[in-house]
């Protein structure tokens with residue numbers, strides 16, 4: 321493994337649970353330990369990573385240089401959330417959907433190959449101290465981003481309820497992984513109609529009535545984002561969402577990832593922020609839908 325400090329942004333201040341830490345952003349040559357399919361669309365990759373990379377926080381991401389694949393070579397790196405990071409074993413995990421040129425290239429990597437990963441990048445989730453009950457509301461690839469938040473919250477003493485939405489049962493991922501961390505897992509799918517917005521809303525209302533949530537998180541669906549914003553307002557519960565956006569540099573320099581956000585919750589005034597540098601995790605109510 322080699323470690324090279326990236327230019328121009330070698331460090332990134334991250335406020336996590338009240339403490340501000342400065343993380344080194346570096347380009348890591350990581351050995352691939354595993355890159356196995358988990359179903360027809362997704363793969364789970366585990367790489368050996370230097371200590372700095374393995375300290376990545378839930379919600380942060382790496383910008384991956386993808387090798388050439390069947391669809392050709394991608395010039396730009398591809399952003400991928402940290403699905404797991406273990407500083408003791410010095411590993412970082414990714415869960416990714418094989419889609420276009422970049423991810424088809426990633427899918428060709430074999431154990432022993434090298435993955436060039438720039439990171440850890442961005443601001444992750446900031447769980448307030450004394451949080452008691454966290455909701456994870458995830459669909460599709462959004463699960464890869466939210467899953468590590470479960471272990472983090474449980475380690476902080478919070479209870480976690482995860483509602484996972486997928487097109488079909490065959491595409492539901494990480495239910496066992498989340499259960500093993502101690503999260504209470506609920507699955508809804510398009511194939512049996514349980515992922516319908518009205519049914520999900522009723523289910524969330526019932527869960528909140530049983531044990532009120534005091535932190536809401538979501539990723540992977542505009543529809544679920546809008547629903548959670550509405551419920552968060554009604555319940556007066558704060559939260560955060562992780563945003564997916566096409567990226568160029570991934571380190572705040574090119575402004576390819578700028579999106580509009582509300583200046584503050586409830587504001588009609590918009591402000592523009594870089595998803596890679598100011599996020600990708602943002603306040604639930606400040607995020608505008610797309």
Ligand SMILES: Cc1cc2nc3c(=O)[nH]c(=O)nc-3n(C[C@H](O)[C@H](O)[C@H](O)COP(=O)(O)OP(=O)(O)OC[C@H]3O[C@@H](n4cnc5c(N)ncnc54)[C@H](O)[C@@H]3O)c2cc1C
Pocket residue numbers: 381394398399400401402414415416417418419420421422423424461464465563564565566567600
């Ligand atoms: C911060 C961040 C974290 C992410 N984490 C994950 C993850 O953990 N697992 C995962 O599977 N995917 C994740 N993504 C999305 C992933 O980066 C894209 O799927 C990937 O770049 C697609 O590259 P490609 O060359 O295979 O496909 P392309 O040929 O570039 O695109 C295939 C399809 O994906 C869409 N797409 C491409 N890039 C993005 C993007 N950045 N955001 C939204 N849609 C995109 C395209 O519009 C197109 O429809 C993340 C994106 C961001 C911004």
Ligand code: FES
Pocket residue numbers: 566567568569570571572573574575576577578594595596597
């Ligand atoms: S991708 Fe370049 S500024 Fe965000």
